[in-house]
Amino acid sequence: MHEVSIAIGMVKELTRIALENNATKVTGVKLKIGKMSGIVADSLIFAFDAVKLEHPLMSSAAISIEEVPLVYECNTCKKTFETDNLSFQTCPFCESYSLKLLSGEEMHIENVEIETEEESHV
Ligand SMILES: [Zn+2]
Numbered sequence: 001m002h003e004v005s006i007a008i009g010m011v012k013e014l015t016r017i018a019l020e021n022n023a024t025k026v027t028g029v030k031l032k033i034g035k036m037s038g039i040v041a042d043s044l045i046f047a048f049d050a051v052k053l054e055h056p057l058m059s060s061a062a063i064s065i066e067e068v069p070l071v072y073e074c075n076t077c078k079k080t081f082e083t084d085n086l087s088f089q090t091c092p093f094c095e096s097y098s099l100k101l102l103s104g105e106e107m108h109i110e111n112v113e114i115e116t117e118e119e120s121h122v
Pocket of ligand 1 (some may be wrong): 076092
């Protein structure tokens with residue numbers, strides 16, 4: 001399953017971030033996933049929840065995922081528009097077929113919540 005390797009990569013990246021920030025625990029992570037990325041959010045959550053258990057730093061991290069809509073720019077009229085439709089698009093303003101995808105293919109870690117030594121004393 002594709003999402004398992006993504007989850008393993010994510011845990012590695014989160015471990016790096018946690019260590020850089022002297023974190024004792026990662027409590028939450030927020031991801032942005034483009035609708036065109038081919039990643040199934042539910043599968044990724046499932047995979048992450050399984051993989052994180054092998055990593056004490058990560059084992060209580062809650063994952064949340066925000067789906068990024070597709071954003072196109074029309075090459076003809078230069079307007080941009082958002083869509084949820086994965087099938088072939090035309091510009092809603094001028095009906096041009098000449099479109100450029102601006103976002104919707106990405107997958108990145110948007111935000112990481114950590115607990116550090118100092119904070120746990122408060
Ligand atoms: Zn247009």
